[in-house]
Amino acid sequence: MQQHQKTPWWALALPLLAVLIWSLNIVVTRYVSDFISPVSISFYRWLIAFVLLTPFMLHRVWQARQQIRQHIAQLAVLGAFGMVLYQGIAYTASHYTSATNMGIINAFIPVFTIFVSMLLLRDTPNRFALIGSVLSFLGLLYVIGQGNFAALLAMGHHFGDALMVVAVFFYAFYGVFLKKWRLNLPLMVSVYIQIAFALLFHLPFIIYLGLDALNSQNALSVLYAGIFPSLCAPILWMLAVQHLGPNRTSIFMNLMPVFTAIIALIWLHEQWTIYHTLGGIMILCGIALAQKKNAPSHLRSV
Numbered sequence: 001m002q003q004h005q006k007t008p009w010w011a012l013a014l015p016l017l018a019v020l021i022w023s024l025n026i027v028v029t030r031y032v033s034d035f036i037s038p039v040s041i042s043f044y045r046w047l048i049a050f051v052l053l054t055p056f057m058l059h060r061v062w063q064a065r066q067q068i069r070q071h072i073a074q075l076a077v078l079g080a081f082g083m084v085l086y087q088g089i090a091y092t093a094s095h096y097t098s099a100t101n102m103g104i105i106n107a108f109i110p111v112f113t114i115f116v117s118m119l120l121l122r123d124t125p126n127r128f129a130l131i132g133s134v135l136s137f138l139g140l141l142y143v144i145g146q147g148n149f150a151a152l153l154a155m156g157h158h159f160g161d162a163l164m165v166v167a168v169f170f171y172a173f174y175g176v177f178l179k180k181w182r183l184n185l186p187l188m189v190s191v192y193i194q195i196a197f198a199l200l201f202h203l204p205f206i207i208y209l210g211l212d213a214l215n216s217q218n219a220l221s222v223l224y225a226g227i228f229p230s231l232c233a234p235i236l237w238m239l240a241v242q243h244l245g246p247n248r249t250s251i252f253m254n255l256m257p258v259f260t261a262i263i264a265l266i267w268l269h270e271q272w273t274i275y276h277t278l279g280g281i282m283i284l285c286g287i288a289l290a291q292k293k294n295a296p297s298h299l300r301s302v
Contacts, residue, residue: 014240015252018233023103023259025229027267029091030099032221038091040212041222043202046083048226050195057192064189071183075190079197082174088205089167096160100270103260104143104280105164107253110287111136112172120176125290132290139282140165143275187238195230254284 032041061068068075093102111133117123125133144161183190214222240249257280264270 008243011240011243014236014243015249016255018236018240019252019255020259021228021233021236023256024263025225025233026102026106026256026260027099027263028221028224029094030102030264031268032218033091033094035215036212036218036222037209038088038095039202039205039209041218041225042084042088042091043199043206043211044214044222045087045225045230046195046198046202048223049230050192050199052227052231053188053192053195057188060186060189061192064185067183067185068189068193071181071185071190072193074177074181074183075193076197078174078177078190079194080201081170081177083194083198084201086167086171086174089163089170093160093163093167097158097164098270099264099268100257100261100272100276101143101161102164103257103264104276104283105140105161105168106260107257107280107283107287108136108140108165109168109171109175110250110253111290112169113175114290116169116172116176117179120173120180129290132286132288134286135289136283136286139279139286142282143279145275191234254287257284 029041090102114125114129114133118125144158144165185193212218237249240252261270261272261276265272
């Protein structure tokens, strides 16, 4: 009994710090959108992460070269979905919507994951998942419509929110692909190769759209994106999963909309309104309900 209560305080701080870093990155993304193009910040972000990881990863990549060859196509798809499509579309969305809305829509990832799992894994959701998904989706529409469902008809006004929904949808695919394929690779090796593919996939966009130069207005934001959300937060999250388990750790992700809204309020002076509160509560309640399982066998598959 005593062992169950022996969770050290620093283990709980790990996922909190990771979510705080990711939340701050959403606000940084919104802030820097006026100073650098989406493709430029996305490319620089992964370039910085790649350069920082390379001295530590080259030997490990060489050792794992046989396994990498076996999974090369899957690693390419993961890099495309998780690091190019999700992140690139999110950077584009930041030009048209608020950081607060981006944080709230980002919380919708678990619900989208349920439906992508249905499509790819034939994983039939239970009644809690279905009810929770519907509730979360209504909450999402309520936020996008700014408290007025009829306003959703004017979709041009919600272009950034719609883009963010698409980005989240791609990230849901990324998570399900990881679960479906269960690559026989060390995690950091997998991440490193995905980053390498992400850089390659950026090249056609850079050739067509050009690459913005780094300057005093965007350099710190790019550096933050390349170090903290790309490297530090995932490592903190992985350590948290080791100490707390995946189920307990995933609950902390629900704090992202709250952290994002607070940071955006202080830094960008964005307003938190009643429709953010009501829609956010609906989304989080729906996500919590969607996590409820009927049987232990489902718990083992999460």
